[in-house]
Amino acid sequence: xxxxxxxxxxxxxxxxxxxxxxxxxxxxxxxxxxxxxxxxxxxxxxxxxxxxxxxxxxxxxxxxxxxxxxxxxxxxxxxxxxxxxxxxxxxxxxxxxxxxxxxxxxxxxxxxxxxxxxxxxxxxxxxxxxxxxxxxxxxxxxxxxxxxxxxxxxxxxxxxxxxxxxxxxxxxxxxxxxxxxxxxxxxxxxxxxxxxxxxxxxxxxxxxxxxxxxxxxxxxxxxxxxxxxxxxxxxxxxxxxxxxxxxxxxxxxxxxxxxxxxxxxxxxxxxxxxxxxxxxxxxxxxxxxxxxxxxxxxxxxxxxxxxxxxxxxxxxxxxxxxxxxxxxxxxxxxxxxxxxxxxxxxxxxxxxxxxxxxxxxxxxxxxxxxxxxxxxxxxxxxxxxxxxxxxxxxxxxxxxxxxxxxxxxxxxxxxxxxxxxxxxxxxxxxxxxxxxxxxxxxxxxxxxxxxxxxxxxxxxxxxxxxxxxxxxxxxxxxxxxxxxxxxxxxxxxxxxxxxxxxxxxxxxxxxxxxxxxxxxxxxxxxxxxxxxxxxxxxxxxxxxxxxxxxxxxxxxxxxxxxxxxxxxxxxxxxxxxxxxxxxxxxxxxxxxxxxxxxxxxxxxxxxxxxxxxxxxxxxxxxxxxxxxxxxxxxxxxxxxxxxxxxxxxxxxxxxxxxxxxxxxxxxxxxxxxxxxxxxxxxxxxxxxxxxxxxxxxxxxxxxxxxxxxxxxxxxxxxxxxxxxxxxxxxxxxxxxxxxx
Numbered sequence: 001x002x003x004x005x006x007x008x009x010x011x012x013x014x015x016x017x018x019x020x021x022x023x024x025x026x027x028x029x030x031x032x033x034x035x036x037x038x039x040x041x042x043x044x045x046x047x048x049x050x051x052x053x054x055x056x057x058x059x060x061x062x063x064x065x066x067x068x069x070x071x072x073x074x075x076x077x078x079x080x081x082x083x084x085x086x087x088x089x090x091x092x093x094x095x096x097x098x099x100x101x102x103x104x105x106x107x108x109x110x111x112x113x114x115x116x117x118x119x120x121x122x123x124x125x126x127x128x129x130x131x132x133x134x135x136x137x138x139x140x141x142x143x144x145x146x147x148x149x150x151x152x153x154x155x156x157x158x159x160x161x162x163x164x165x166x167x168x169x170x171x172x173x174x175x176x177x178x179x180x181x182x183x184x185x186x187x188x189x190x191x192x193x194x195x196x197x198x199x200x201x202x203x204x205x206x207x208x209x210x211x212x213x214x215x216x217x218x219x220x221x222x223x224x225x226x227x228x229x230x231x232x233x234x235x236x237x238x239x240x241x242x243x244x245x246x247x248x249x250x251x252x253x254x255x256x257x258x259x260x261x262x263x264x265x266x267x268x269x270x271x272x273x274x275x276x277x278x279x280x281x282x283x284x285x286x287x288x289x290x291x292x293x294x295x296x297x298x299x300x301x302x303x304x305x306x307x308x309x310x311x312x313x314x315x316x317x318x319x320x321x322x323x324x325x326x327x328x329x330x331x332x333x334x335x336x337x338x339x340x341x342x343x344x345x346x347x348x349x350x351x352x353x354x355x356x357x358x359x360x361x362x363x364x365x366x367x368x369x370x371x372x373x374x375x376x377x378x379x380x381x382x383x384x385x386x387x388x389x390x391x392x393x394x395x396x397x398x399x400x401x402x403x404x405x406x407x408x409x410x411x412x413x414x415x416x417x418x419x420x421x422x423x424x425x426x427x428x429x430x431x432x433x434x435x436x437x438x439x440x441x442x443x444x445x446x447x448x449x450x451x452x453x454x455x456x457x458x459x460x461x462x463x464x465x466x467x468x469x470x471x472x473x474x475x476x477x478x479x480x481x482x483x484x485x486x487x488x489x490x491x492x493x494x495x496x497x498x499x500x501x502x503x504x505x506x507x508x509x510x511x512x513x514x515x516x517x518x519x520x521x522x523x524x525x526x527x528x529x530x531x532x533x534x535x536x537x538x539x540x541x542x543x544x545x546x547x548x549x550x551x552x553x554x555x556x557x558x559x560x561x562x563x564x565x566x567x568x569x570x571x572x573x574x575x576x577x578x579x580x581x582x583x584x585x586x587x588x589x590x591x592x593x594x595x596x597x598x599x600x601x602x603x604x605x606x607x608x609x610x611x612x613x614x615x616x617x618x619x620x621x622x623x624x625x626x627x628x629x630x631x632x633x634x635x636x637x638x639x640x641x642x643x644x645x646x647x648x649x650x651x652x653x654x655x656x657x658x659x660x661x662x663x664x665x666x667x668x669x670x671x672x673x674x675x676x677x678x679x680x681x682x683x684x685x686x687x688x689x690x691x692x693x694x695x696x697x698x699x700x701x702x703x704x705x706x707x708x709x710x711x712x713x714x715x716x717x718x719x720x721x722x723x724x725x726x727x728x729x730x731x732x733x734x735x736x737x738x739x740x
Contacts, residue, residue: 062097098121404718407448
């Protein structure tokens with residue numbers, strides 16, 4: 001039988017196998033330390049897949065390399081030359097690589113739960129590396145640098161294992177048990193407010209926010225009655241104080257109500273943009289606690305071991321430089337230099353990331369809050385440090401330093417039904433159970449705009465003031481799906497026809513949401529090219545522009561909530577029941593059966609082109625849609641709305657039998673009824689009501705979904721609803737507050 005592997009290939013691999021493996025391992029570590037932070041800043045599928053591959057392959061490569069060295073040179077007597085000792089010197093570098101960079105310890109929360117497996121891996125790899133090292137003694141001329149790198153490798157690997165243990169749910173619960181008392185927390189907040197007072201706009205030499213603004217300019221755009229802001233250092237410090245106090249909420253720990261009131265009072269003094277900046281940084285602290293080594297590194301013991309590790313690498317580098325290296329191949333010497341330079345460079349990069357991280361900045365600022373520091377002899381040094389930290393905080397504003405993706409996703413039901421792939425492509429997707437691929441292809445990304453956040457902030461702030469002293473009102477707000485809005489509107493509260501469209505107790509939650517979603521889509525495109533106040537003439541231009549803003553808010557929130565329902569089951573799991581999938585198939589299947597989805601241009605396009613377009617869209621998922629793509633999507637949605645209106649006679653209640661009325665498609669009868677009711681309202685009033693209803697849907701999901709579901713999303717670019725969850729907590733809407 002002919003050998004399928006040529007002899008030439010075997011010879012090349014035999015010569016380069018270990019060298020290729022150790023250099024590949026170093027390259028993967030360099031990639032990880034710089035690529036890992038981007039996982040919290042983007043939802044781009046290509047970046048996340050690349051990071052996932054690098055994360056897994058880095059461990060496999062290092063493990064394989066140690067095994068390869070021990071297998072090839074593990075027999076007694078094989079390390080009988082300086083070049084053999086040099087190759088044995090590479091084994092501790094692989095142990096160092098297994099420790100991984102500070103920027104990533106886990107790719108998902110589940111990785112943290114496997115910390116015991118990593119501990120076993122630590123023991124095995126240390127023993128294997130020690131075995132290789134011991135075989136070189138006593139003749140090994142590189143024994144001292146090898147020992148130093150071996151020590152550094154043990155420390156780095158132990159750091160990673162300990163970080164995984166601290167981030168596991170059980171250990172996180174235990175570590176958050178000794179919470180700050182209210183007295184200590186209130187004293188810290190008092191000191192913070194004295195040290196970081198709100199400053200006037202003209203005193204603040206920084207822009208409040210880099211988020212894009214809508215083209216419309218209205219009173220919603222900015223908080224005109226508030227002209228005071230927090231500076232960058234104040235934002236980071238406040239976020240750190242809140243993280244230390246409220247981190248127990250992640251694992252469902254109860255927090256005293258007085259702490260909630262204290263923060264609510266302060267948040268009511270902040271502008272919406274400052275509140276956003278604070279919750280962004282607070283979410284970043286949560287991300288670092290679960291996915292990086294941040295929780296481990298910021299204490300004296302960890303600083304000592306990190307200093308010992310870095311010093312060992314540097315001393316080993318110096319010793320190797322001055323060693324004679326007789327009998328060593330020039331190629332292997334160069335490989336060793338690359339490994340040493342790489343190790344030093346990685347440690348230097350980690351050092352600067354550690355020193356100028358949010359955690360270090362906040363910890364330093366909290367130390368400064370103690371007034372006793374103002375009387376010591378290091379006041380000038382402290383001022384210099386403060387200046388340096390403030391400068392680095394300013395450098396983090398550009399897009400590549402943001403703390404989450406700053407985007408809001410969207411998924412439209414009508415667009416999906418009307419443009420779902422047919423033919424053999426669609427049948428193949430259904431057959432292999434990969435409909436999620438096509439759903440991803442229909443996901444849209446939009447940059448989060450200032451006005452939308454300000455609108456949500458003001459809505460929640462207004463409800464917070466109502467609910468503070470009324471626990472009944474607070475419960476009703478938290479469980480509402482538009483009912484609170486209708487009952488507090490002077491016009492709509494008198495009309496009982498609205499109740500059935502906002503009562504989430506009589507119908508499944510997703511059914512109410514889909515009703516409002518389709519109605520919002522229909523009205524959005526019906527009003528798009530028409531004056532919002534057509535025929536009324538009672539409103540000025542500013543109110544007209546405000547109505548357009550509310551219309552945009554409604555569409556964004558409507559598509560976002562359906563995106564959560566369809567594509568984020570972990571977030572929406574609280575609202576699912578065992579019949580949800582069946583109902584969803586009923587919603588989709590009925591509409592799909594009445595839509596003529598095969599457009600003429602699809603018949604002329606080759607299937608391979610359609611596959612290419614879907615694949616391209618899948619891997620650009622996470623990037624905000626371009627204007628051209630958005631216009632194309634809007635055109636498709638207009639077609640879908642026209643198709644939906646064209647099948648209205650099918651849903652004539654008079655023509656339905658009783659069995660159909662109890663089936664999922666009966667929801668569409670109510671959609672037309674709800675749409676007609678909303679059309680009776682004037683433009684400004686109509687779109688404000690719709691936007692407020694969607695804020696209630698959003699706040700309902702934010703407070704009732706599992707806290708860990710927010711943490712899961714932080715490693716994938718973050719979700720907008722996580723910011724709303726933290727904001728509601730700090731405005732007094734948290735479900736885990738208790739009286740003391």
